[in-house]
Amino acid sequence: QSALTQPPSASGSPGQSVTISCTGTSSDVGGYNYVSWYQQHPGKAPKLMIYEVSKRPSGVPDRFSGSKSGNTASLTVSGLQAEDEADYYCSSYAGSPYVFGTGTKVTVL
Amino acid sequence: QVQLVQSGAEVKKPGASVKVSCKASGYTFSIYHMHWVRQAPGQGLEWMGRINPSGGTGYAQKLQGRITMTRDTSTSTVYMELGSLTSEDTAVYYCARDGGNHGDYDYWGQGTLLTVSS
Numbered sequence: 001q002s003a004l005t006q007p008p009s010a011s012g013s014p015g016q017s018v019t020i021s022c023t024g025t026s027s028d029v030g031g032y033n034y035v036s037w038y039q040q041h042p043g044k045a046p047k048l049m050i051y052e053v054s055k056r057p058s059g060v061p062d063r064f065s066g067s068k069s070g071n072t073a074s075l076t077v078s079g080l081q082a083e084d085e086a087d088y089y090c091s092s093y094a095g096s097p098y099v100f101g102t103g104t105k106v107t108v109l
Numbered sequence: 110q111v112q113l114v115q116s117g118a119e120v121k122k123p124g125a126s127v128k129v130s131c132k133a134s135g136y137t138f139s140i141y142h143m144h145w146v147r148q149a150p151g152q153g154l155e156w157m158g159r160i161n162p163s164g165g166t167g168y169a170q171k172l173q174g175r176i177t178m179t180r181d182t183s184t185s186t187v188y189m190e191l192g193s194l195t196s197e198d199t200a201v202y203y204c205a206r207d208g209g210n211h212g213d214y215d216y217w218g219q220g221t222l223l224t225v226s227s
Contacts, residue, residue: 003153034211038154045203045220046146046154051213089154093211096159096167098144103153 004029004090004101011107012080020104022073022090030071034093037066037075041086049088050075082108111135113204113218120224126192129221131204138185142207144214145178145189147200155200159207160187194225 005023012018022029022037029035035053038046048057050066053073063078073092077084085108090101116130131143144159158168160178168176172191180187187204201220208215 032211034209034213036213038214040154045217046205046214047217048208048213048215051209051215052211057215091154091156091212091214097169098156098159098212100146100154100156 002099004092004099006088006090006101006104008102009105009107011109012077013109014080014082016080017076017078018080018106019074019076020088020090020106022075022092022101024071024073024092024094024099026071028092028094028099029068029073032093033068035066035068035073036091037064037073038089038091039084039086040089046089077106080108084108111206111216113206113216115202115204115218115221118222118224120226121194123195123225123227125194125225126190127194127223128188128190129202129204129223131187131189131218133185133187133206136206139182142210143178143180143187144205144207144212146203146205146214148203149197149200152200157189157202191223194223196225199223199225 010018037050040046053068054066065076088104112134114132142161145157166178177190204218205214206216
């Protein structure tokens with residue numbers, strides 16, 4: 001199972017929006033509505049930000065939203081804030097094994 | 110509150126084995142799958158495998174034959190053992206609870222650094 005493809009980097013100014021893509025295949029992203037997104041700050045464990053494509057866990061700001069079209073899922077962060085600067089990873093259920101994305105570093109300019 | 114507390118950092122020589130523990134608390138241990146994920150220095154997340162409530166396991170193909178996951182319901186602890194270590198196994202190892210049994214990792218351990226060096 002190959003890793004899902006994400007852009008290496010994305011950036012935006014405070015208050016702007018940034019969208020990160022996550023491209024897989026019909027065997028993972030396209031085949032199931034079980035795409036998750038994780039935020040990871042340096043030296044910390046990842047944190048679940050979106051699950052089942054577009055659902056937000058309790059406590060995650062509504063500035064974070066997820067969507068999917070075909071084999072590509074997306075995470076949008078609206079109203080960028082300094083604390084949003086982090087690495088972001090997507091993940092998809094694929095039966096078994098499970099698979100992560102390659103990761104995207106988001107920089108707040 | 111849900112907590113996953115992992116065992117401490119390890120230093121191993123090439124060819125050795127390591128066993129990392131993850132003690133869960135604050136929820137019904139017997140309901141949820143547990144996964145292990147690792148992250149090499151400066152690299153992304155890599156799924157290693159999972160263990161379900163009945164003890165059934167599934168592993169990443171590249172680790173088959175070297176990895177074993179077990180769980181002890183009496184202590185709410187899961188274990189991940191990795192053998193035939195090489196320098197490429199140097200990484201931070203995380204346990205993560207699967208909140209929906211479809212790869213939604215809603216709680217994570219603090220991570221265990223494994224260093225493999227001669």
